[in-house]
Amino acid sequence: EPEVTQTPSHQVTQMGQEVILHCVPISNHLYFYWYRQILGQKVEFLVSFYNNEISEKSEIFDDQFSVERPDGSNFTLKIRSTKLEDSAMYFCASTSSGIYEQYFGPGTRLTVT
Amino acid sequence: AQSVTQPDIHITVSEGASLELRCNYSYGATPYLFWYVQSPGQGLQLLLKYFSGDTLVQGIKGFEAEFKRSQSSFNLRKPSVHWSDAAEYFCAVSGYNFNKFYFGSGTKLNVKP
Structure with missing residues (x-):
């Protein structure tokens, strides 16, 4: 059965560093999303992406965040300057x-x- | 405002006992409702979904859920719990047109032998 894959499974970074999280969605899917779950809290929506552009973003998704579909199969989330609260x-x-x-x-x- | 409430943070049941996990939602339009399960180190796996029609829906692993519009609820049930059902269960609500999901806080299920 097709599945969504993500790499890496665990990323440790220092505050202020840039990180890129990688995702390979299911191949014939057209709508892509990022969510996050801070430990002990709800899963919360960050951003949705369709037709090579952001269709909706939450207030969490500020200028430090960006998404990209660089090659038609990968879908990445970049955090430019990480903060402790991005854990x-x-x-x-x-x-x-x-x-x-x-x-x-x-x-x-x-x-x- | 859109939201999902799962009032039980932890539930412990004995193997073979019945299970009901509660979910209440608030959504401004016709809700699409989902239950996902997350085992440790795993992603969110869809158990079942409700869009319309019969208000009792069947899912995988012997789970079922009943949509009650008058109570804004979508409770998950299983008649006989197995040890492998120990996991965290999330209720989610969405709307038409690939809208974002709103998740509840999750209920951690512990199964006693």
Whole structure:
């Protein structure tokens, strides 16, 4: 069964450093999402992406964040200058026309020290 | 405002006992409702979904959920729990047109032998 994959599974970085989280959505999907889950808190929406542009973003998704689909298969989330409060599990998800459930990857745990 | 409430943070049941996990939602339009399960180190796996029609929906692993519009609820049930069901369960609500998901805080299920 097709699945969403994410790399790395765990990323440790120092405050102020840039990180890029990688996702490979299911191949025929057209809608892509990033969510995050701070330890002990809800899974919360960051951004959705369709047709090579952001379709919606949350107030968390400020200028420090960006997303890109560089090559038609990968979907990346970049944090330009990480803060301690960016430490969280980041989930990528995808879906397509005719289906409404989102398929989630296993997540990348980001630890900012 | 859109939100999902899962009132039980932790639940412990004995193997073979029945299970009900509660979910209440607030959503301004026709809700699409989902239950996901997350095992340690794993991504979010879809258990079942409700879009329309029969308000009792069947999912994988023997789970079912009932949509009650009058109570704004979508409770998850299983008649006989197995040790492998120990995991965290998330209720989510979305709307039409590939909208973002709103997640509840999750319920951690512990299964006693």
